[in-house]
Amino acid sequence: MLTQHFSRLSLAASGVALTLAASGVALTLAAVPAKASDLTDMRQEMQAMQRQYQAALAKLQHDYEAKLQAMEKRLDAAESKATAATQKADDAQKAAAAAQTASAASGQTAAAAPAPAVSATAAGGGNPQSSAAAFNPAIGAVLDGKGMVSSHNPNTWRLPGFALGDQAKPPPRGPSIGESEINLQANVDQALFGNLTIAFENDNSVNIEEAFVQPTALPWNFTAKLGRFFSGIGYLNEQHAHTWDFADAPLPYLAFLNGQYGDDGVQLRWLAPSNMFIELGGEAMRGASFPANSVSEALTNNHNAGLGAWSAFLHIGDDINESSSYSAGISYLGTRSSNRATDPVGGPPGSDQFTGVDHTLIADAVYKWAPNGNFAQSYVKLQGEGFLRKESGAFTALNFAGTPGVATTHSLNSGLQSGFYVQGVYQFMPFWRVGLRYDQVHAPSLGPGFAGTTLDSRDLTPRRYSAMIDYSTSEFGRFRVQYNRDEARPNPDNEFILQYTVSLGAHGAHQY
């Protein structure tokens, strides 16, 4: 009788120990792929382990119960029927308590044991992926297509007073695929995250849009990026163009940043420990993208060569109430150029050249509102960004008055160039949105000395009015129709743009 009790106790004890050991293993395993941003892989692994664990636990419990029952049968036989009956009930309770204690003592995974909603498939389990495939990065692709009808030739599009980069132009006429993007991302190891975005351009050229490594375990809430990335300046700049609310970039983005500023370099950000969102950041970059052009400097003896762009930014944001929130920011971008070649109005391509420094200041603000903060039904999003820029150095062109056809260099102080856009988007029912946008840029007149050159603004203010409506088939597919009345040129242009954007495979969460 006494030995039977002892063996029963030791059986219960070994059950507890096994449960603890099993859950310990599960927890240790779960802790290894730490710092995952690649949630899909993590989750699959976690679930596979959970299933294995639950299967093991179920088996353990089954064995334990079977043994207990066998013991109880022997007990029944040995003892008088009356005492056995009460004893049995008592023991069943004890066993239940022991199981409870075991699972209670062994952390979250073990708590699945007494789960009431356990399905019959709990012990089924799934096969973990083979290790070669299990560590594949998350792969996503974005297909973007446009169709454009316009009354003027898009190739002669200019903003008076601005030397423009190669991307500052309307989409091509007729149907065309825009940028098709492939994105790969995964945790490199416990300390690093890697991201690669390859863009296939309409002309079949391939462009590395982003290729960066991000340390995931920096102290004091610092984050960093190394490699090629979109700069954190402004609001739209860091977002991929296919997530924008209009089919094209606002005029100041075209004039000042050649659409979007991305470069090779280092970025450091710090998030303040306040309830309000306050983030400070800065970047040091190579200066390989318009408005910078400092790559050719690398061949000179300039000791600064190879570091031709730098930035600093402050972003803040908070909830205003349950229904509305905002974000705002102020950013600075400085760039250096050495013989930056751009295409003049009606002259040989690349014959305009600029050597000097650009200072660009951007202020941005975004406000979002949805009834009760529920963005599923309807919402309003208002946003605007303002730009100021000063360009100083030397400008070389073939079409200076008095020296036509001869490359002549004049010293340049652009004065304060400016530009802004404001836009609003309204989702009036799920999957349907409408939007309005106004944008303009302005370059002060540089006087008769620059008359006839690209930088002669004639004191005009190029402006544009846009309206769009879009329909999403789901979070992953969207069709858009946009109308622009473009007053960049003396005769206003009417542009109709049709756009589709779809996303395949892994799809990153959207930024604010």
Place this chain on the structure above:
Amino acid sequence: MNKFLLTVASFGFALFASAEAQAALNVFACEPEWGALAKVIGDNDVDVFTATTALQDPHQIQARPALISRLRNADLLVCTGAELEIGWLPVLLRQASNGKVQPGQPGYFEATSVINLLEKPSRLDRAEGDIHPAGNPHIQTDPRNMRVVAAALAKKLAGLDSAHAAGYQQREQAFDQTLGAAMTRLQAQAAPLKGVAFVSYHKSWVYLAGWLNMTEAANIEPKPGVPPGSAYIAELLDKIPSLKTRMIVYAAYEDPKPSQFVAEKSHLPAVMLPFTVGGDDAAKDIIGFYQDTVNRLLAGLGGKGG
């Protein structure tokens, strides 16, 4: 200039000091049910911030700046998981740069990790709508799941804040008893609901149906996350009589119009359920949420919608 620097320095210090002064464990809860549960178990030992309300669709939350800064200061993240928050949580985790709450760390807790999920899709294809590969994540509608999550969450809190471990365990046990008693009462009240079939807007109710032995017979959404077209609604209306359903059920955050339309055409009551804590005035806390759910279902059985 010196004065300016001093001001900046003291501002910076004030920011740090305000963060350090909070002795309580900072909990970032993705959904109201987990926020309420963390508060019940943590009481004054935790400072709970809930990212969403019961009137917001948890699938579609904006990665707002306030959420990033709150997550940055969190010691523990409590979310549903099973990819319910896939559209917004990853961006918060990336931007918050808080090592403590990253997946795999002790400060990262998914409620679905301790529950065996139902309705695992047999075919993973986005043509099937907004499906969750791990299974249906809407576990909070079954109080039995809530008890399991509560036990796991108490362990989690005790592990992170061992000085107050006893308090977490005590409050969890007290909550377990209260909820257990409430369940006994509610199950008795809900006896008439046994075997009752209903149509729901979104596929959110498998766990509730399991608890009360009800059947979620059809959905107004043709596929999860896809709004119904008129052709599909007509098809559904034809089908409803043969399903022998007794009511149309929708969640507080959902647009009531499609559900009310189907209810009217099929002569069934449209029953709004709170779906989580705070979904309506009666669902003030976890017990109230279950009580109100049963009350509203019983009213629906009696032909009364609302």
